[in-house]
Amino acid sequence: MSIVCLVALVLGILSAANFSVPGWIHVARFSLIVLVGSTLAAYMLGFTWLYIYGVLIALSPLLGEWLYVRLGVPHHGYPVTFGITTAVTLLVGLVKLYRLVRDYPLRTEEALHEEVYDG
Numbered sequence: 278m279s280i281v282c283l284v285a286l287v288l289g290i291l292s293a294a295n296f297s298v299p300g301w302i303h304v305a306r307f308s309l310i311v312l313v314g315s316t317l318a319a320y321m322l323g324f325t326w327l328y329i330y331g332v333l334i335a336l337s338p339l340l341g342e343w344l345y346v347r348l349g350v351p352h353h354g355y356p357v358t359f360g361i362t363t364a365v366t367l368l369v370g371l372v373k374l375y376r377l378v379r380d381y382p383l384r385t386e387e388a389l390h391e392e393v394y395d396g
Contacts, residue, residue: 280313281310281314281317284309284310284313285306285310301339301342301346304338304341307338308335308336311331311335312331312332312335314331315328315330315331315332315334316328318331319331326369330362330366337358337359337361337362338353338355340354340358341354341355341357341358341359344358
């Protein structure tokens with residue numbers, strides 16, 4: 278966590294030194310902080326999917342700004358980009374839940390009584 282705070286502090290100092298920066302610089306700074314944080318968390322937790330989630334979340338504001346500037350998508354394109362990110366995350370979670378339930382089904386009442394009486 279302290280590395281993420283340090284990155285945020287350095288990027289904040291660099292952007293404060295130049296007051297006439299374009300608006301997308303702040304979005305890029307936020308994306309970089311999210312990417313560093315999710316990468317560190319994924320590495321420390323050994324959670325491979327968190328790398329992919331971090332990249333998706335970090336790219337969402339940048340792509341949203343691009344959609345807003347180039348195509349005029351309202352609300353800086355955030356509903357579109359974060360909606361896609363959310364859909365991917367939910368789809369992966371549902372697939373993992375389905376596999377978990379398929380591989381480890383709930384025991385029926387009969388199976389529980391058979392184990393008790395077999396003893």
